[in-house]
Amino acid sequence: DGGITQSPKYLFRKEGQNxxxxxxxxxxxxxxYWYRQDPGQGLxxxxxxxxxxxFQKGDIAEGYSVSREKxxxxxxxxxxxxxxPTAFYLCASSIRTVLYGYTFGSGxxxxxx
Amino acid sequence: xxxxxxSQPEMSVQEAETVTLSCTYDTSESDYYLFWYKQPPSRQMxxxxxxxxxxxxxxxxxxxSVNFQKAAKSFSLKISDSQLGDAAMxxxxxxxxxxxxxxxxxxxxxxxxxxx
Numbered sequence: 001d002g003g004i005t006q007s008p009k010y011l012f013r014k015e016g017q018n019x020x021x022x023x024x025x026x027x028x029x030x031x032x033y034w035y036r037q038d039p040g041q042g043l044x045x046x047x048x049x050x051x052x053x054x055f056q057k058g059d060i061a062e063g064y065s066v067s068r069e070k071x072x073x074x075x076x077x078x079x080x081x082x083x084x085p086t087a088f089y090l091c092a093s094s095i096r097t098v099l100y101g102y103t104f105g106s107g108x109x110x111x112x113x
Numbered sequence: 114x115x116x117x118x119x120s121q122p123e124m125s126v127q128e129a130e131t132v133t134l135s136c137t138y139d140t141s142e143s144d145y146y147l148f149w150y151k152q153p154p155s156r157q158m159x160x161x162x163x164x165x166x167x168x169x170x171x172x173x174x175x176x177x178s179v180n181f182q183k184a185a186k187s188f189s190l191k192i193s194d195s196q197l198g199d200a201a202m203x204x205x206x207x208x209x210x211x212x213x214x215x216x217x218x219x220x221x222x223x224x225x226x227x228x229x
Contacts, residue, residue, distance in 0.1 A: 033216075033217070035219075040122070040221060041221060042117075042119075042204060042219040042220055042221040042222050043204065043217075043219040044219075045216060045217070045218075048216065058216070088156065090158065092158075092217075100163075101148050101150070101160040101163055101206075101208075102158070102160075102217060104157065104158035106155070106156065106157050107156050107157075
């Protein structure tokens with residue numbers, strides 16, 4: 001079945017450490033996105049990529065980094081510069097040229113301990 | 114950046130009754146798309162319904178329908194014959210056209226409780 005796989009489902013990080021969240025899709029979608037979800041704030045865009053080897057900052061990119069070396073993969077690194085990283089992270093993908101909705105992954109819950 | 118406002122943090126409805134969730138948005142563009150997403154306790158985001166701004170006819174998907182008022186920049190979701198499985202967080206979303214970033218902007222969500 002086609003879809004988006006996010007791993008791990010739960011992730012714990014010590015303060016000062018970098019951590020990478022995985023997002024893989026087999027839908028042949030061009031565009032991929034990372035969102036952060038906090039209670040009462042909805043979803044906020046961190047980074048997005050329309051094509052391989054190209055990505056743009058979203059509204060809250062500080063303290064995060066991404067790469068898009070393959071069409072199927074869009075990993076997100078939460079760096080030690082992100083001051084409040086505890087949140088739920090959602091990855092999404094879409095066909096770039098057709099304005100359908102996103103397909104979302106099941107999310108990763110990151111907790112700083 | 115575009116803004117999407119959901120003014121009802123929480124709503125409740127009796128099973129089998131009808132409920133309407135509100136959404137307004139701010140944009141200067143004429144061509145865009147609007148969506149409603151459902152997020153149940155599993156936290157998996159599920160597309161409920163979408164509306165193209167150039168279409169005057171309101172979108173309908175089974176028990177879900179929208180009231181799209183372009184001039185008022187309003188996009189409400191009506192759920193008819195509410196079921197227990199409709200209990201979830203509902204997010205309104207605005208999508209910019211391809212030539213202006215092709216991004217989604219989400220509201221803060223409305224938590225819907227269905228009372229048996």
